[in-house]
Amino acid sequence: xxxxxxxxxxxxxxxxxxxxxxxxxxxxxxxxxxxxxxxxxxxxxxxxxxxxxxxxxxxxxxxxxxxxxxxxxxxxxxxxxxxxxxxxxxxxxxxxxxxxxxxxxxxxxxxxxxxxxxxxxxxxxxxxxxxxxxxxxxxxxxxxxxxxxxxxxxxxxxxxxxxxxxxxx
Amino acid sequence: xxxxxxxxxxxxxxxxxxxxxxxxxxxxxxxxxxxxxxxxxxxxxxxxxxxxxxxxxxxxxxxxxxxxxxxxxxxxxxxxxxxxxxxxxxxxxxxxxxxxxxxxxxxxxxxxxxxxxxxxxxxxxxxxxxxxxxxxxxxxxxxxxxxxxxxxxxxxxxxxxxxxxxxxxxxxxxxxxxxxxxxxxxxxxxxxxxxxxxxxxxxxxxxxxxxxxxxxxxxxxxxxxxxxxxxxxxxxxxxxxxxxxxxxxxxxxxxxxxxxxxxxxxxxxxxx
Numbered sequence: 001x002x003x004x005x006x007x008x009x010x011x012x013x014x015x016x017x018x019x020x021x022x023x024x025x026x027x028x029x030x031x032x033x034x035x036x037x038x039x040x041x042x043x044x045x046x047x048x049x050x051x052x053x054x055x056x057x058x059x060x061x062x063x064x065x066x067x068x069x070x071x072x073x074x075x076x077x078x079x080x081x082x083x084x085x086x087x088x089x090x091x092x093x094x095x096x097x098x099x100x101x102x103x104x105x106x107x108x109x110x111x112x113x114x115x116x117x118x119x120x121x122x123x124x125x126x127x128x129x130x131x132x133x134x135x136x137x138x139x140x141x142x143x144x145x146x147x148x149x150x151x152x153x154x155x156x157x158x159x160x161x162x163x164x165x166x167x168x169x
Numbered sequence: 170x171x172x173x174x175x176x177x178x179x180x181x182x183x184x185x186x187x188x189x190x191x192x193x194x195x196x197x198x199x200x201x202x203x204x205x206x207x208x209x210x211x212x213x214x215x216x217x218x219x220x221x222x223x224x225x226x227x228x229x230x231x232x233x234x235x236x237x238x239x240x241x242x243x244x245x246x247x248x249x250x251x252x253x254x255x256x257x258x259x260x261x262x263x264x265x266x267x268x269x270x271x272x273x274x275x276x277x278x279x280x281x282x283x284x285x286x287x288x289x290x291x292x293x294x295x296x297x298x299x300x301x302x303x304x305x306x307x308x309x310x311x312x313x314x315x316x317x318x319x320x321x322x323x324x325x326x327x328x329x330x331x332x333x334x335x336x337x338x339x340x341x342x343x344x345x346x347x348x349x350x351x352x353x354x355x356x357x358x359x360x361x362x363x364x365x366x367x368x369x370x371x372x373x374x375x376x377x378x379x380x381x382x383x384x385x386x387x388x389x390x391x392x393x394x395x396x397x398x399x400x401x402x403x404x405x406x407x408x409x410x411x412x413x414x415x416x417x418x419x420x421x422x423x424x425x426x427x428x429x430x431x432x433x434x435x436x437x438x439x440x441x
Binding site for chain 2: 018021022028031032033034051052055056059063069070071072073074076077081083084109132133134158
């Protein structure tokens with residue numbers, strides 16, 4: 001069972017990186033919207049796992065995307081931020097429920113899943129574009145990018161999420 | 170001691186997070202002020218090969234269009250060649266002596282970021298070196314920044330750090346070409362003095378001050394212009410000839426005199 005989930009995560013990691021760099025980084029919808037679907041890795045990652053390993057893995061994920069898209073380590077920085085904040089976000093969205101052993105993402109309500117995903121995406125994009133643009137005189141540009149690209153990412157993540165949903169057990 | 174260990178154990182996730190954050194911020198901030206890191210770039214073996222494979226598949230889709238483009242360019246070059254008495258043709262001839270040209274293909278392009286980089290499928294084994302110029306049949310594209318064995322990353326003109334010498338074609342006044350990251354169809358030409366008369370539609374070409382690009386490579390036309398904050402220089406919006414979203418075939422231009430020029434400049438500076 002453990003090796004199975006390990007295997008799934010490795011495959012998911014590789015596929016998400018490839019899909020991100022070969023498809024979504026080239027989308028350029030309206031000239032600037034490139035959704036970042038690789039965030040789904042953090043959404044799907046098992047809850048009851050070693051947190052340090054999770055942060056390390058997220059760093060690797062972000063770094064692989066950075067390697068491909070020549071963005072230095074911006075993806076890595078924003079990905080570890082949501083990896084670190086994930087437990088806090090989950091506690092906020094799911095309440096105390098999520099501390100129980102029996103908690104499964106698939107059992108949560110649709111609204112909860114949606115909020116959880118949306119929060120991950122918004123935090124990620126905030127960090128990402130603040131670092132990328134790196135100037136407070138361009139605050140409006142940062143906000144414009146965060147809002148529009150978050151919306152695009154959210155729609156695509158929801159589509160992917162329903163296509164490859166986590167099995168209900 | 171016990172307390173320190175307890176502290177570390179208790180906050181180990183936080184410490185790990187801070188550590189990784191500092192590492193990534195270090196790499197990021199370094200690139201804001203200076204160049205792309207030579208480690209984090211898409212010219213490396215694995216990324217280069219993945220992009221190349223993907224290019225190998227998708228390049229067939231617009232082969233016809235690309236061929237047509239190249240034939241049109243050949244046509245234009247033939248025209249220049251057969252009418253050799255033209256002043257441009259003479260210029261082309263002398264250009265051939267100091268510059269060597271290699272062809273290449275773009276395997277990864279981006280234009281939606283603040284600092285855009287392009288990856289091409291030529292590298293050290295095709296004697297591509299950093300600081301060579303990249304042009305397309307329509308205009309300039311960027312400057313080579315990092316080179317691996319088979320690939321190279323190019324700092325696109327659509328990059329906040331980009332700074333290229335350019336001039337007005339008809340008056341020869343020069344300034345520097347920068348990008349403010351707002352639109353991928355326009356770049357900005359700054360430092361042209363206020364006295365210079367400008368007309369919308371004037372052509373902007375590369376200047377002779379840089380040892381990277383040959384002189385008179387087309388860049389774009391003036392779209393609009395206004396005075397900068399100090400009211401003494403023009404801020405010129407330049408509409409690019411290149412369609413930056415759709416680039417396949419490029420030429421890598423290298424100046425055989427570049428090393429000599431740089432050596433000479435350094436010598437002069439150290440004499441002062």
